[in-house]
Each structure stands twice: as C-alpha cells, then as structure tokens.
Amino acid sequence: MSARRVTITGATGLLGPRVLAALQEQGTEVTVLTRAPERARSKLGSDVEAVRWDPLSEAAPERALAGRDALVHLAGEPVAQRWTSRAQTAIRESRVRGTANLVAGIEACAERPAALVHASGIGYYGARGDEPIDEDVAAGRDFLAGVCVEWEAEAARAGELGVRTVAVRTGVVLDAHGGALAKMLPPFRMGVGGPVAGGRQYIAWIHEQDYVGLLLAAIEGEQWRGPVNASAPEPVTNAVFSRELGRVLRRPAVLPVPGFAMRALYGEMASIITTGVRAVPAKALVLGYEFTHPQLPEALRSALGRD
Numbered sequence: 001m002s003a004r005r006v007t008i009t010g011a012t013g014l015l016g017p018r019v020l021a022a023l024q025e026q027g028t029e030v031t032v033l034t035r036a037p038e039r040a041r042s043k044l045g046s047d048v049e050a051v052r053w054d055p056l057s058e059a060a061p062e063r064a065l066a067g068r069d070a071l072v073h074l075a076g077e078p079v080a081q082r083w084t085s086r087a088q089t090a091i092r093e094s095r096v097r098g099t100a101n102l103v104a105g106i107e108a109c110a111e112r113p114a115a116l117v118h119a120s121g122i123g124y125y126g127a128r129g130d131e132p133i134d135e136d137v138a139a140g141r142d143f144l145a146g147v148c149v150e151w152e153a154e155a156a157r158a159g160e161l162g163v164r165t166v167a168v169r170t171g172v173v174l175d176a177h178g179g180a181l182a183k184m185l186p187p188f189r190m191g192v193g194g195p196v197a198g199g200r201q202y203i204a205w206i207h208e209q210d211y212v213g214l215l216l217a218a219i220e221g222e223q224w225r226g227p228v229n230a231s232a233p234e235p236v237t238n239a240v241f242s243r244e245l246g247r248v249l250r251r252p253a254v255l256p257v258p259g260f261a262m263r264a265l266y267g268e269m270a271s272i273i274t275t276g277v278r279a280v281p282a283k284a285l286v287l288g289y290e291f292t293h294p295q296l297p298e299a300l301r302s303a304l305g306r307d
C-alpha cells in the first residue's frame with residue numbers, strides 16, 4: 001500500500017522533485033521542508049505545502065512531521081564543489097547538524113513519523129580498489145567518509161526513538177539535468193572526453209528512475225532498515241563508463257584526462273572522480289528490488305533520451 005503522507009527535505013534540488021512527482025503520482029500527500037518556501041513553490045508548484053525550516057539553527061517543525069508515514073531527508077550543501085575549508089564546514093554541518101535538528105523535531109513530536117529515509121553516499125566507504133562493496137563493509141577514513149559516518153549516526157538516533165530508519169548510500173545518479181553526468185556531457189559532446197586518471201577506478205552508477213524506485217520501496221517496505229546501497233548491480237570502471245558514454249553520444253571518447261588536471265580543477269574533491277567504489281546493491285536485491293535499468297548502455301541511452 002502506498003504511503004499516505006510524506007514530508008521531504010531538499011525537495012528543491014536535483015533528485016527531490018523527481019521523488020516528489022513520483023509520490024504525488026501515486027496519490028501521496030507531500031509536505032516540503034525548505035529554507036525558502038516561496039522559491040520551493042515556484043519550482044515545485046503553487047499547490048505544494050512548503051514549510052520553512054532552517055536545518056542549521058532549529059528543530060524541524062512539528063506540523064511538518066506529525067503523523068507522516070515517512071520523512072525523506074535529502075537536504076545538504078552540494079558535495080561536488082572545490083573543498084575549501086568553508087565548503088567542508090558547510091557540507092558537514094548541513095548534514096550532521098541538519099540531521100540532528102530533524103531528529104530533535106521528531107523527538108519533540110507527539111505523533112512521530114513512522115519512517116526516516118535519508119540520503120547518504122557511497123562516499124561512506126572511502127576510496128576502494130576493485131573489491132565489490134556491500135553494506136557490511138566498514139567505513140573509509142577520508143573527509144567524505146567521515147561526513148557520511150556522522151550523518152548516518154545522527155539519523156540512527158531516530159531509530160532509537162522507534163522510527164524505522166533507512167540510510168540510502170547513493171552512487172552517481174544518472175540524470176542529464178544535473179549532477180556528475182551533466183558535468184561530463186560538454187567535453188564528451190565535443191569529442192574530447194575520455195577515461196580519467198587511468199580509468200581503472202569504479203563508478204557505482206544508478207539511473208534516476210531506479211533511484212526514485214528504490215526510495216519508494218524504502219518508504220513503503222517494513223523490511224527496509226539500516227544502510228542500503230543505491231547503485232546498479234553492475235558498477236563499471238571509469239574507462240568502460242567513458243567508452244559507453246562516447247558510444248551513446250556517437251563521439252570519440254579516447255582522450256585520457258590525467259588525475260593531476262582534475263586535482264588542479266577541483267582540489268581534494270577530485271578524489272571522488274580519481275578514486276572509486278565498486279558498490280553493489282546487495283540489500284536491495286535481497287529485499288526483492290527489481291532494477292528497471294540494470295545495464296549501463298541502456299541506462300545511459302534512457303537518461304540521455306536516446307532510446
């Protein structure tokens with residue numbers, strides 16, 4: 001049975017509007033928690049209930065939490081930017097303090113929500129070689145891994161309050177309108193794309209429809225609890241990803257991009273691109289989730305509207 005009432009934070013970003021649309025399509029009543037309600041309504045539709053919340057400074061308001069079947073918590077400062085110390089603080093604080101303030105709101109709530117489904121990232125695992133990484137593998141030790149560990153720990157406090165909690169450790173979401181794929185498109189369209197930093201590192205990708213599908217399954221499924229890798233069953237190396245993207249765009253994709261060039265452009269953040277995680281969605285498969293786009297060539301064609 002579909003959830004009746006769901007609240008989303010971070011609904012105004014890249015993935016939030018897709019989750020919101022899918023929920024509305026199945027008849028779910030959606031509330032949006034946002035720093036800017038006016039902007040949210042103009043982006044998402046004037047009929048959307050948008051409630052102001054500053055995740056850094058206050059507990060989430062009860063009227064947006066009470067009686068909800070689920071909270072979907074996606075809000076956070078974008079990770080894909082140069083990691084200056086100010087950016088690192090914003091990335092960490094928006095997630096760690098933001099999630100603590102969301103859970104403080106849940107704790108104060110007379111009629112607590114039934115579930116908290118929140119974003120995390122496969123960055124949780126840190127840089128890995130070519131071993132398949134399921135949800136039982138321990139956390140990494142770099143900046144992003146540390147953020148994910150703290151972020152998940154704050155969310156897990158909701159579990160102690162009796163709220164079913166799911167940490168969606170998300171890979172690279174294939175969406176032509178934003179995120180990593182949109183950033184890769186210009187050079188690949190010009191025929192100057194290619195494997196990055198040797199190309200042997202893995203990219204754990206997921207089509208945006210499967211990301212939404214998995215999130216809906218996590219909202220509705222009583223058995224969905226704890227960490228869940230949101231990535232397709234067959235992660236590929238950066239070299240294979242580049243080759244397939246070139247094929248779909250019908251452009252050569254053979255110009256190697258050295259790691260130092262990425263580091264010059266993005267600083268420490270380049271590590272997300274120059275190293276990788278071969279994440280596998282072990283938990284989602286055990287729970288019976290069926291991927292709509294399990295193979296990269298078809299998923300890329302679909303995401304780029306070339307099918």
Ligand SMILES: NC(=O)c1ccc[n+]([C@@H]2O[C@H](COP(=O)([O-])OP(=O)(O)OC[C@H]3O[C@@H](n4cnc5c(N)ncnc54)[C@H](OP(=O)(O)O)[C@@H]3O)[C@@H](O)[C@H]2O)c1
Binds near residue numbers: 010079170172173
């Ligand atoms: N896209 C991917 O491939 C990917 C991969 C791994 C993990 N994730 C995670 O999944 C979540 C959703 O991804 P997305 O790409 O849709 O995110 P996004 O577009 O970057 O942003 C989501 C929302 O977060 C809120 N936000 C932005 N900066 C903030 C700040 N400094 N403090 C508090 N809130 C802030 C904004 O909502 P308001 O302005 O309405 O408050 C924004 O619309 C994120 O937490 C992201 O880290 C995404």
